[in-house]
Amino acid sequence: MAHTLDIIDKLFNDLNALQPIKSEDKNRLDKKFRLEFNYNSNHMEGNTLTYGETELLLMFDDTLGNHQLREYEEIKAHDLAYHIIEDLAKDTERPLTEQIIKNLNEIILVRPYWKDAITPDGHNTRRQIKVGSYKEYPNSVRLQNGEMFEYASPTETPAKMQELIEWYREEESVLHPITLASMLHYKFVCIHPFDDGNGRIARLLMNYVLLKNNFPPVVIKSADKNNYLRALHIADLGDYEALITYVAENxxxxxxxxxxxxxxxxxxxxGDFVKEIELLKRKASSQKTPKSPLVIYETFNQIKNKLWRSVNGILQHFDDLFNEAKSIYKLNGWNENFETRTVSTFNIPFTKEVSDKPKALKIFGYDIYSEDIEKLEFVNIMYGLRGSIKPENLSLKLEVNFNLYDYLFKIKLNDKSIFESRKIYKEIFLDNEISEINVVTQKHILEFLKEKMN
Known part of the structure; x- marks a missing residue:
């Protein structure tokens, strides 16, 4: 770690020797950090806006896309919080306070909302997420190994946060800025004082420290989330060097x-070239196209060949855990078309061939000119989970609802929606979107299996 901090200090001195930076170069750099930090910090917490969509939103206030309104609001709010910590870092007379941290939480969460939760005795419930105030309920988490990691309790939180501020003020002029920023981030996460937004606030506070010491902000890349979490988990064991080194490397x-x-x-x-291409693709596919039989046919083929093929392929990893499977395809709720198969061969053909000739416009053998298409369903049911106490089945469904100018698609596991999004017609599925959907699907399938096989 000492060697890494030496490299940091040398680069810091090299950068200072190049000051002042030209205004046009500073603007380029500020834009780069602004986009990278806002995109990655929010993407890590589940926001589904792509890098290109984040750029359109922040640079041009363009909200084209197919995401929930809250996701756009979160990006804009997080960007405001980023500007606030920049201003706070420049104000040498204003100390860090609990109220500042509460204000940051209120800003990034936008407004109160309801969220699914689990009671201490394991029951599902819904809880209102309040903004800008400390938690009223425990928010401990279950780790991958099944152990519970306990954050500070609601009653402990006010005192713990006061201790954190006192610790920061004592160490502010003692620790290396990288060490101070890393430890403030970690100590804050251990308290987890809010119902939501703790990770984003931790990374904002980390960069507040760095900016105040004339360092550029650190961007934790969402693609490197596993290494980031691993460094935090090692810190949980009392070894802080891995986390400090991780922040230093970034x-x-x-x-x-x-x-x-x-x-x-x-x-x-x-990766910037890929990001620019992605942005162009988004722009090209942003024009609204009304629903028609040909548009439905093209949408069906894209969903079948790209989205469903990929999501459905996840199930092949679980073949050996089930006895058999059935594939079902529905159009407007018409008669189910299915075939039963052994799970040892997971290459599932459609029950009825779709014509290669667009003039026929048939889906699952049905001529879609004969009726307005409103709903399409792909379903795979896996029967007889081995190793469970009682017979358990797993159903994975892709449900598509067609509207006038767009369509809503949902991924459902045992009829519970685990992912949903809206797309305009002719908008393509990008590879990173498919990857995100696959990650969510894999996570929920694994959680289901672990629960039923315990």
Whole structure:
């Protein structure tokens, strides 16, 4: 860790030697950090806006896309919070307080809302998430190994937060900024003082410390979430070096990027080209197209060949856990078309071939000119879970509801919706979208299996 901090200090000195940076280069750098931080910090917590959609929203206030209104609001609110910590960091006379942290939580959560929760005795419930105030209920989590990780209790939280502020003020002028930022992040997460938004607030506070010490912000990439969580879990065991080193390594990226900007060099990275292409694709597919038989047919083929093929393929990993499976396909709730198969071969053909000739416009053998298409369903039911106390089945369904200018699709596990989104017609499925849906589906299937096989 000491060696990594030495590298940090050298890069920090190199950057300072290049000051002042030209205004146009600073604007390029600020835009880069703003987009990267807002996208990654929110994406890590489940926000489904892509990098391109985040750029459209923040740079052009363009809300084209097919996401819940709250997701757009979260990005805008998080961006406001980011600007606030930038201003706070510049104000050397204003100390960090609990009220500032509460205000940040109120900003990023936008307004109170209801969220699914689990009671201490394991029952499902719904709870109102309040904004800007400390939690009223325990928010401990169950780890992958089944153990419960206990955050501070609601009654402990006010005192713990007061202790955190006192600790920060005592160590502010003692610890290296990277160490101080890392430990403030960790100590805050251990308290988990709010009902929601704790991860985002922790990363905002971490960057408040860095910005106050004239360091560039650190961006924890959502694609590197596993390593980030692993560093936090190691810290839970009392070994803080892994977390500090992890933050330091990400700070090196930020410092090197800042040095490039100060030298007037390009800030593009390997993945930026892909991001730009994604943005162009979004723009190209943003025009509204009304529903028609041909549009339905094209939408069906995209869903079948890209989305359902990918999601359905997840089930092959669980073949050996079930006795048999059945595939069902429905159009407007018409008669079920299915075939029973052994799970050893998971290549499921459609019961009725879809014509290759667009003129026929048939789906599952039905001529879709004969009736207005409103609903499409793909279902796989796996029977007889081995190792469960009683016979258990697993049903995975992709349900599509067609509207005038868009369609709503839902992934359901045993009739419980685990993912849903809305798309306009002719909008393509991007690979990262499919990956996100697969991750959510895999997670819920594993949770179901672990629960039933305990």
């Amino acid at each position: 700070a090196i990226w930020s410092l090197e990027l800042s040095i490039k900007a100060a030298k007037g060099e390009s800030l593009e990275e390997t």
